[in-house]
């Protein structure tokens with residue numbers, strides 16, 4: 082281990098702060114909020130790590146990034162070595178360093194978190210991945226001799242990309258089929274530029290292309306081609322379904338058809354994928370939010386992304402409306418904190434009852450009701466109950482619904498022998514990710530429901546391992 | 558890139574394009590559509606597949622230039638290409654032997670209804686087609702429709718050709734004459750589809766319409782295409798685009814389709830604005846030397862707009 086500082090002294094160093102764009106400035110532009118650590122900050126932060134024997138950080142990372150060892154390489158100044166160390170377990174470090182809910186995973190279990198200041202593992206992961214990118218020396222692993230086996234990966238989100246990467250390295254012939262015109266799944270159409278610059282995703286995709294993965298956009302599996310055809314006349318030996326959770330849920334309250342009511346998926350897709358924020362240079366329009374009042378319903382990452390995007394489109398007042406309390410908000414801590422700094426209003430314990438509109442069908446407001454936390458239910462969660470007589474109207478021009486997604490049904494509905502759950506997700510076993518249909522594996526949000534980038538990636542890698550075994554043995 | 562192998566105007570600003578898209582051509586069924594992006598800054602717009610040739614690997618679309626994207630598409634000629642085409646999307650038309658089927662196409666709707674009419678005929682139905690347009694110029698695909706219909710009625714609003722009146726007048730006449738109609742399929746402007754629904758409703762004749770809400774992805778991911786049918790939201794791109802006309806809330810569809818009107822106007826004005834570079838529809842459609850003549854030549858009815866700089 083390279084750290085010259087004695088452990089006692091390390092504990093005296095405070096966690097480094099992430100340099101960021103000033104809140105009021107960034108709330109009006111789409112440039113990335115976090116600027117990233119420089120070498121000096123990264124060194125200082127890396128030296129805080131206690132190089133523990135029992136690596137809680139490692140155990141708490143869903144893909145088992147060797148946190149202690151990569152941080153030690155940072156201390157040694159070997160940033161490319163550190164990046165390569167991460168890449169042994171994580172093919173998208175520049176992405177996960179930015180979007181993992183670290184406080185619930187690696188950092189949440191870091192031994193130093195007991196003192197409230199865990200090592201900033203996410204910042205360091207991002208630092209080495211960005212360093213690697215900036216010097217243009219991404220250590221692409223070597224490819225095994227070609228096996229002549231063909232695998233189709235359906236969907237190009239993190240699950241599909243990581244599976245494709247691993248399989249191509251094993252020498253298989255891998256084609257990724259994507260319904261949209263761009264590769265990346267939620268990373269390109271959902272998570273905004275100010276949190277995850279699209280160039281990063283494009284670079285990672287380019288790396289995969291260099292490794293030999295073939296990408297085909299504009300192919301909707303279930304419509305353009307079915308899973309049975311992929312396994313039949315198209316000659317694929319295995320299929321990995323990673324179509325994500327992409328079917329937006331609505332509140333099912335009156336007035337949801339009004340102009341100005343969006344699903345978060347539509348709102349974010351218009352901006353991220355279609356660049357509606359640059360209309361008319363780009364052709365796709367979006368509601369002109371300038372000077373308008375916007376409310377977002379929900380409190381996950383998607384809700385935070387939508388509300389902060391609306392500010393950047395010029396909204397005068399942007400609020401989060403959530404029926405539970407702040408404690409229950411599922412979003413990453415950093416996103417909530419950033420949203421507050423940027424001036425987002427939080428209306429907790431508030432439930433929408435009805436959207437109100439004018440005679441031309443445009444949204445004018447929403448009728449809300451205050452809630453309080455009731456007695457704990459069977460699961461121990463205190464569920465919200467309405468407070469009598471607390472109904473009131475909030476005038477808004479735009480409403481964005483971010484209360485979650487269901488599984489995208491196109492593949493399931495056209496593949497009769499693929500078992501699904503009651504909620505429309507695909508059934509796959511936890512270890513091998515095998516579905517009920519021989520030759521077909523599935524993973525990511527389409528199996529688990531909306532989860533995280535790193536879990537989707539983990540699933541992709543597990544699937545790659547199982548697919549490789551299957552291709553070699555031929556045994557299902 | 559998707560190569561255009563044939564392009565010709567059927568009516569003013571209504572163009573037929575045959576596009577190389579073998580995977581879609583092989584799969585497509587009557588009633589399905591594609592989503593395309595003309596260029597890499599373009600929006601995604603849905604267009605019905607009017608016909609396909611699985612052997613040649615081509616699909617046919619018929620485009621009416623109503624705004625920036627469709628007008629740019631109509632600037633394309635054979636040899637040009639389209640950035641992205643994805644499909645076939647939506648559920649195919651429900652085709653079986655119903656008996657006597659009336660297929661109504663209003664204006665461009667004729668092109669959208671044609672493939673399904675053809676499929677009805679192939680399923681042994683007695684097909685009565687009623688096609689109409691504002692005036693003679695807007696009656697399209699008459700010969701194609703005649704070839705697959707047992708009976709054909711043509712109307713023009715101004716009487717400049719065939720029968721003067723609306724398509725609904727012909728439908729009402731058939732009903733009044735006591736013809737037993739088993740199914741009506743109506744495709745065209747929303748007011749026309751709504752009018753057809755009102756004509757058939759009192760007689761309890763099953764009526765199907767194809768809806769045209771604003772779409773983005775076409776795969777059920779965004780929910781932007783939701784329409785209200787039987788009081789419930791449905792996603793037109795995956796649950797439709799065809800629905801029971803008597804259950805559709807047409808008023809909400811009209812309102813939702815107007816959502817971006819001001820911006821669409823702005824985008825179109827900019828497109829029609831000299832100087833020439835603004836009319837570029839991607840590299841391969843750029844006017845030679847920025848000469849706007851090609852644009853005017855291809856979209857003749859815009860020559861006036863162009864001169865006044867409207």
Ligand SMILES: Cc1cc2nc3c(=O)[nH]c(=O)nc-3n(C[C@H](O)[C@H](O)[C@H](O)COP(=O)(O)OP(=O)(O)OC[C@H]3O[C@@H](n4cnc5c(N)ncnc54)[C@H](O)[C@@H]3O)c2cc1C
Nearest residue numbers: 236238239240260266267302325382525526532533534537
């Ligand atoms: C707005 C937003 C913000 C988020 N923020 C975070 C965050 O900060 N941190 C975090 O860890 N997680 C976050 N998540 C969750 C995370 O993005 C997802 O869990 C993850 O992307 C799931 O990956 P996936 O590969 O399973 O699917 P996806 O990323 O959803 O990709 C699926 C892909 O499959 C394609 N597809 C679907 N059907 C078909 C078909 N029939 N044929 C071909 N292609 C098809 C889709 O177009 C899509 O590109 C966020 C999600 C959203 C929506």
Ligand SMILES: Cc1cc2nc3c(=O)[nH]c(=O)nc-3n(C[C@H](O)[C@H](O)[C@H](O)COP(=O)(O)OP(=O)(O)OC[C@H]3O[C@@H](n4cnc5c(N)ncnc54)[C@H](O)[C@@H]3O)c2cc1C
Nearest residue numbers: 602603604605620621624625626627769770771772814821
């Ligand atoms: C399932 C379906 C099939 C269709 N088939 C055909 C066809 O075969 N031929 C044809 O000419 N037209 C068809 N349309 C309509 C066509 O998609 C619109 O005319 C086109 O999108 C207009 O785009 P624009 O930029 O030229 O005009 P704009 O000026 O942007 O819009 C004009 C009007 O078109 C509608 N529109 C705008 N953007 C979209 C969008 N992204 N998706 C859907 N509608 C939009 C709106 O009502 C708008 O007011 C179909 C629509 C649907 C939903």
Ligand code: SF4
Nearest residue numbers: 142146177181186187
């Ligand atoms: S992948 Fe995510 S959880 Fe794992 S170490 Fe990196 S930031 Fe932490």
Ligand code: SF4
Nearest residue numbers: 130131133138191192
């Ligand atoms: S738990 Fe924290 S201090 Fe210990 S090795 Fe991991 S990052 Fe370093």
Ligand code: FES
Nearest residue numbers: 775777779780794
């Ligand atoms: S177009 Fe997005 S869900 Fe139908």
